[in-house]
Amino acid sequence: MHVGNNAIHLAIADNDEIVLRGLAAIISQQLPQVRVRWVAHSGHEAIERALDPLNRVGILLLDMSLEDMPGTEACRRIRSRNGMLPILAMTAFSLNQYAATVADAGAQGIVGKDDFNGLCQAITAVAAGGVLPAMTGGMRNVLFESAQYAHKRLRVADGPNLTLLTERVRQVVELYAQANKPAVIALRLKITPGSVKTHLDRAQKRLGLSSRAELVDLWWRCQV
Structure with missing residues (x-):
């Protein structure tokens, strides 16, 4: 209170x-x-x-x-x-x-x-x-x-919301949540840094989140 x-x-x-x-x-x-x-x-x-x-x-x-x-x-x-x-x-x-x-x-x-x-x-x-x-x-x-x-x-019950994302978008979110920089993510997934940003924006919008911080927080909470 x-x-x-x-x-x-x-x-x-x-x-x-x-x-x-x-x-x-x-x-x-x-x-x-x-x-x-x-x-x-x-x-x-x-x-x-x-x-x-x-x-x-x-x-x-x-x-x-x-x-x-x-x-x-x-x-x-x-x-x-x-x-x-x-x-x-x-x-x-x-x-x-x-x-x-x-x-x-x-x-x-x-x-x-x-x-x-x-x-x-x-x-x-x-x-x-x-x-x-x-x-x-x-x-x-x-x-x-x-x-x-x-x-x-x-x-915990809301964790499956991540299944709303495509496999590639989930991969980008996972790597981003693990503190990898966009350039590193792009290199590992063989995509451009611009595509990394697009995937993160898409995930944020699809899940109804207002910031990257909320996206990272959701990913880690779903690992509980």
């Missing part, structure tokens, strides 16, 4: 602007220590902001009904690449309907959007590093994991 002067820095992702403003107002009123640092109106925006070190917060409140993707998918994408940010899911529908998929996606709990007292209690608990109590989801008893544990589980 990122706390300054006992403040909890909160982010909220919901595609409804009125809901966003209402939640921010209610939470700030009931929890004076909470500071809403940023809001997102879509899953893609939430992912981008959550993975940006400059936008670090103590907890993300994530709606399950986003227009551009399911909230569980946004949660999974964030959690697979971030093991520190606590995520609290929220929904206007049945909690049991989402409990299992939310836990699988790496959130630390789920609450009803209209249960304001429960929402505020959950924010405090999850921001402090806790998880919400087990609940029923369909035919199973759902246990929520810590952000760190869920991250370890999902980063």
Whole structure:
């Protein structure tokens, strides 16, 4: 949890602007220590902001009904690449309907959007590093994991994403991740340095990464 002067820095992702403003107002009123640092109106925006070190917060409140993707998918994408940010899911529908998929996606709990007292209690608990109590989801008893544990589980599960790359591109990424310079890679694979750069750019784009550092980090994580 990122706390300054006992403040909890909160982010909220919901595609409804009125809901966003209402939640921010209610939470700030009931929890004076909470500071809403940023809001997102879509899953893609939430992912981008959550993975940006400059936008670090103590907890993300994530709606399950986003227009551009399911909230569980946004949660999974964030959690697979971030093991520190606590995520609290929220929904206007049945909690049991989402409990299992939310836990699988790496959130630390789920609450009803209209249960304001429960929402505020959950924010405090999850921001402090806790998880919400087990609940029923369909035919199973759902246990929520810590952000760190869920991250370890999902980063391994996401390893096969590298199979989206062609064999040659994977070879280039592997050599680059092992700290070989482009000129050395080009010599070993009998291609031009320009082709090395093209392959790295292609891998980065195909995997939805924003930098070479993320590409290298993904490759090494997939070796676990």
